[in-house]
Amino acid sequence: MSDMDQQLDEIFGGDDLLGLLEEVQQQENKIKQKTTVSGSKEQEKPVEVQGSSATDTRKLVKSVLEGMDLDADVLKSLNLIQDSEKEEKTIESYDKSIYSAGQLEEIQKGLEQHIDVSLYDSEEMSYRQMQEIRLGLERGLDVSFYTNQFFRERQMHEIRLGLQEGLDVEEYAKLVYSGTDMKEKRLKMFTEKYLAEPDAFDKTYTDIETGISISLEKQLMQAKICLTKKLPESYTKRDLKKLLETFDITYGIVLDSLPDRLSEIPLRKNIVVAKGTIPQQGENGHYEFVVSKVVEEKPKIREDGSVDYAAPKEYMAIKRGQRVATYYPATRGRDGKTVTGNESHASYGKQEPPLDCNDLKQLEDKVTYVANKDGYLSYFENRIRIMEYLVIDHDIGYGNGNIRFDGNIKIQGSIHESVYIDATGDILIDGFVEGAKLAAGRDIIIRRGVNGDEKGMIEAKRNVVAAFFENAIVTAGGNVEAGYILNSKITCEDTVRTSGRKSIICGGSVKAGSGVITGTIGSKTRTRTNIEIGKKTDLSRQYAELCDKKTKMDEEMNQLRVGMNAVLSKLGALQGRNNEIYLKLKGILEERKELYLIILKDIAKVESNIKNSKKIYVQATIVAYDNTRISINGNVKLLSEDAKNARFISTGREIVIK
Numbered sequence: 001m002s003d004m005d006q007q008l009d010e011i012f013g014g015d016d017l018l019g020l021l022e023e024v025q026q027q028e029n030k031i032k033q034k035t036t037v038s039g040s041k042e043q044e045k046p047v048e049v050q051g052s053s054a055t056d057t058r059k060l061v062k063s064v065l066e067g068m069d070l071d072a073d074v075l076k077s078l079n080l081i082q083d084s085e086k087e088e089k090t091i092e093s094y095d096k097s098i099y100s101a102g103q104l105e106e107i108q109k110g111l112e113q114h115i116d117v118s119l120y121d122s123e124e125m126s127y128r129q130m131q132e133i134r135l136g137l138e139r140g141l142d143v144s145f146y147t148n149q150f151f152r153e154r155q156m157h158e159i160r161l162g163l164q165e166g167l168d169v170e171e172y173a174k175l176v177y178s179g180t181d182m183k184e185k186r187l188k189m190f191t192e193k194y195l196a197e198p199d200a201f202d203k204t205y206t207d208i209e210t211g212i213s214i215s216l217e218k219q220l221m222q223a224k225i226c227l228t229k230k231l232p233e234s235y236t237k238r239d240l241k242k243l244l245e246t247f248d249i250t251y252g253i254v255l256d257s258l259p260d261r262l263s264e265i266p267l268r269k270n271i272v273v274a275k276g277t278i279p280q281q282g283e284n285g286h287y288e289f290v291v292s293k294v295v296e297e298k299p300k301i302r303e304d305g306s307v308d309y310a311a312p313k314e315y316m317a318i319k320r321g322q323r324v325a326t327y328y329p330a331t332r333g334r335d336g337k338t339v340t341g342n343e344s345h346a347s348y349g350k351q352e353p354p355l356d357c358n359d360l361k362q363l364e365d366k367v368t369y370v371a372n373k374d375g376y377l378s379y380f381e382n383r384i385r386i387m388e389y390l391v392i393d394h395d396i397g398y399g400n401g402n403i404r405f406d407g408n409i410k411i412q413g414s415i416h417e418s419v420y421i422d423a424t425g426d427i428l429i430d431g432f433v434e435g436a437k438l439a440a441g442r443d444i445i446i447r448r449g450v451n452g453d454e455k456g457m458i459e460a461k462r463n464v465v466a467a468f469f470e471n472a473i474v475t476a477g478g479n480v481e482a483g484y485i486l487n488s489k490i491t492c493e494d495t496v497r498t499s500g501r502k503s504i505i506c507g508g509s510v511k512a513g514s515g516v517i518t519g520t521i522g523s524k525t526r527t528r529t530n531i532e533i534g535k536k537t538d539l540s541r542q543y544a545e546l547c548d549k550k551t552k553m554d555e556e557m558n559q560l561r562v563g564m565n566a567v568l569s570k571l572g573a574l575q576g577r578n579n580e581i582y583l584k585l586k587g588i589l590e591e592r593k594e595l596y597l598i599i600l601k602d603i604a605k606v607e608s609n610i611k612n613s614k615k616i617y618v619q620a621t622i623v624a625y626d627n628t629r630i631s632i633n634g635n636v637k638l639l640s641e642d643a644k645n646a647r648f649i650s651t652g653r654e655i656v657i658k
Contacts, residue, residue, distance in 0.1 A: 089117070102127030110134050113208050124149050132156035135246055138208045139164060142565065144573040145173045154179030161248050162186045165201060167193065190342055194220075201340075207243060210235070214247055215270070220338035223249050223274035231263045240273070249274050251341040279336030282349035289325045289384075318377045318386055324360055325384060327352065327367040359386040395431065396421070414448070417455065433458070433466075443478075450474075452488070464492075468502075485510065485518075503622070505529060516618045522625030522639075529625075534616050534633035534650070543610065546603045553596050560589040618648040630655060 091108045099107070106127050110117035113134075120133035132153060136143040146159040158179055162169035165186075172185040193200060198219040206213045211229035216222075223244070237255045240262060244253060252275045259265065318324070333346030354362065360369040371377075375386035390405045395413035402420045403409065409423045414431030415438075421427060424441040432448040435455040444460040452472035458464055463478040469488045474480055476492040483500040487507035490496055496512045498505060503519030509530040510516055522529040564585045568576040576582050618630055624643045629636065632650035647658045 094121070098123045100127060103130060106130035106134055109209060110137070113138060119143060119147050122149055126153060128153040129156055132160050136160045136163065139205060142568075144565075144568045144576070145169050147573055148175070150175055152179060155182055158182035158186050162189070164248070165190060165193075187342065194338075194342065194344075205247060210243065212240075212243065214244070214249070216247075216249075216339065218276075219344075220340055220342070221276035221278055221336075221344075222272060223339045224270045225273050226270050227265055227267050230267070231265065233261065233263050235262050237262065244273065248340045250339075251337055252276050252339050274339040276338045276344070277336040279344045279346035280334040282331040282333035282346060284349040285328060285330035285351045287325045287327050287352060287355070318371045318375060320371050320373050322371045323368065324371055324377070325355060325369045327355075327369070329367070355384050360384060389428075390423075396436075408442075417453070427460075449483075480512075505531070513616075515616045518620060519622040520625070521618075521620045521623075522628040524625060526625065526627040528627050528629065530629045530631075531618050532631040533618060534631075543603070543606045546599060546606060550596070550599050550603065553592060553599060557589060557592050557596065560585050560592065564589070616649075620646050620648075624648075 089111065091104065091111060094104060094107060096104065103123070103125070107117050107121050107130070110120070115134065115137040117134075119137065120130045125133075129149070129151070133143050133147060133156070136146075141160065141163040143160075145163065146156045151159070155175075155177070159169050159173045159182065162172070162182075167186065167189045169186075171189070172182050177185070201220050202216050202218070204213060204215040206228065210231060211227060212231075213226040213228055215224045215226070217224065225240075237258060237260075240255065240258075241253060244250075253273060254275060255273060258271065258273075265271070330349035330351045332348045335346050336344040338344055355369050359372055359375075361372045362369055369384070371386055373386055377384065377386060389408045389410040390403075391410045391412065392403075393412045395416065396403070396411060396419050397416040404422045405424070407423065408425035408428070409421065410428045410430075411421075412430045415421065415429060415433045415436045417435035419436040420439075421436065422439045426442045427438055427440045427444045429444075429446045430448070433446055433450045433452075433456065435451075435453045437456050438444055438458045438460075440460040440462075442460065443462045444458060444464045444466075446464075446466035449467035449469070450456075450458065450472045451470045452458075454471050454473070457473045457475070459475045461477040463481070464474050464476045465481045468483045469485045469490065471486070472488040472490075474488065474490045474492075476494075478492065479494045480490050480492045480496045482498050484498055484502040484504045485496075485506070485508070486504075488510075489508055490510045490512075492511070493513045495514045496505075496510050496516045496518075498518040505516070505518045505521050506523050506529055507527050509532070511532045513533065515533055516531050521531060564582055567579050567582040567585070570576070571579055571582075616632065618624075618632065620643065622645065624630075624639060624646050626639050626641050628639045630639070630648050631637075632648065632655050635650050635653065635655050637648065637655040643657055648655050649658060650656075
């Protein structure tokens with residue numbers, strides 16, 4: 001056993017932390033007696049420390065004392081001195097000639113609820129001040145922030161509400177601030193926390209005196225009561241309203257549905273007593289296109305549901321300066337209000353991003369767009385573009401291939417083997433592609449289809465669309481769309497989709513960031529088909545580890561608060577906050593809070609990733625055949641039997657079929 005352990009054993013006298021703190025109190029009392037009048041009333045009394053064993057607290061204080069490097073004489077001066085048992089107070093022990101009826105009533109309520117009335121039974125406090133301290137004690141709040149008798153009732157009220165709402169009242173619990181100042185600061189802190197964590201204020205309280213359970217719900221938009229014991233015959237709606245106000249429920253109170261005699265309310269029944277005003281969302285911004293013939297670049301869908309990839313496209317000619325679109329900005333909604341009377345500000349509707357101003361010019365009014373050049377108007381994925389094409393009206397073979405062009409290319413024929421075409425814009429091909437290499441800075445659209453013969457490669461920074469892909473290698477920064485895909489290697493950042501009468505993916509591999517949607521995967525002959533979506537991450541393990549860290553940090557911070565409260569209980573709010581032990585504990589707690597916030601942010605990030613991962617899926621609207629291999633976020637499933645009309649999703653640890 002170390003010297004420190006031996007000293008602490010002597011100090012604690014069997015893990016008695018309160019004994020240690022009582023000695024600290026007595027040491028400071030000796031100093032106070034030199035500067036105060038002899039025989040003055042003792043203001044602070046010991047408060048039982050809850051929420052931690054003596055052993056845990058002993059270890060905590062030991063670590064603090066070791067960090068403070070106290071010498072042996074100081075440790076020796078902290079010997080245990082036992083107080084004799086104090087006689088329990090009764091209301092008869094208070095002089096009625098000194099205390100008013102209101103003060104005695106608050107003391108009586110505290111004695112009945114077995115709370116430490118010594119924290120407020122001062123004749124120098126008004127009964128309203130006493131009430132604020134009593135309410136705080138009943139609700140388990142750290143009333144040491146406002147037991148100073150020089151705080152006015154309004155100041156105490158604002159501090160209590162802040163503690164009740166879980167705010168850091170230390171920022172404003174100071175005598176220099178008036179009640180109005182405190183309210184302003186509290187509401188500002190409340191608003192910041194409400195915007196970040198609106199659900200954090202949804203709590204349930206139980207009033208000890210009446211047994212009324214009060215629940216704040218739906219982000220403070222609703223309050224309910226539930227009786228845990230019968231109310232007295234004399235309890236009125238006015239009394240209930242006053243009780244609600246002590247919990248800061250002041251807006252939208254609805255008591256008309258309650259019986260006139262509240263004692264008739266049945267037990268364990270939830271009753272709505274207040275309703276907030278829910279904010280109304282503003283309207284989203286939107287564009288109105290003045291030019292009527294704006295066509296999309298995607299292929300047309302026939303009446304039978306198949307895709308007509310060979311259908312001709314008509315583009316409307318546009319002149320420079322001609323108006324193209326008008327933007328109508330998003331509007332702000334209607335503000336709401338919580339049952340606590342706090343404004344719940346309505347948000348604006350979603351603004352649409354500006355249109356592509358490389359081809360369009362935005363006028364000074366910031367809402368009107370005109371053409372910036374002559375060309376052909378096209379609309380794709382919510383973007384208006386004016387296309388300037390290099391048009392080739394014949395097939396391209398080995399002798400006339402290898403084309404590079406800064407802009408868009410339109411080929412009105414087919415492309416044969418060993419041809420390389422590179423465009424900074426789009427590539428549009430009316431015919432077939434056979435074993436060629438295509439690279440586009442935007443989209444590649446092939447009206448007929450692709451038979452790559454495992455020689456060619458198609459690569460686009462955005463989307464690739466074709467009637468079909470056979471033995472092709474395709475890479476896209478956006479989506480890949482086709483009528484069917486056979487024995488090909490497809491890689492894209494977003495979604496792979498097949499549609500039409502065939503709508504099949506068979507053989508080869510398909511990798512997509514967001515999902516795969518098709519009719520059939522694989523074949524009756526058990527052709528191995530590999531489908532992979534998402535990213536390889538073990539989100540469940542990450543989440544479990546972070547939650548374990550959070551739990552341990554909660555326990556550690558709770559132990560620190562226990563030690564701090566013990567010091568305050570013995571020394572009082574003013575002296576305790578300047579005590580060396582208290583300051584050391586507070587410093588450690590602040591460090592833990594910073595680490596705790598980092599853990600919470602990491603948890604939120606993983607939760608978001610888990611939520612997003614559940615949105616990605618593999619869909620086979622007809623059938624996914626046996627021997628199909630599906631991978632979602634690193635989880636793998638090899639089908640051992642056919643799955644009809646199946647959607648494959650990841651739960652985080654495994655792939656399930658819906």
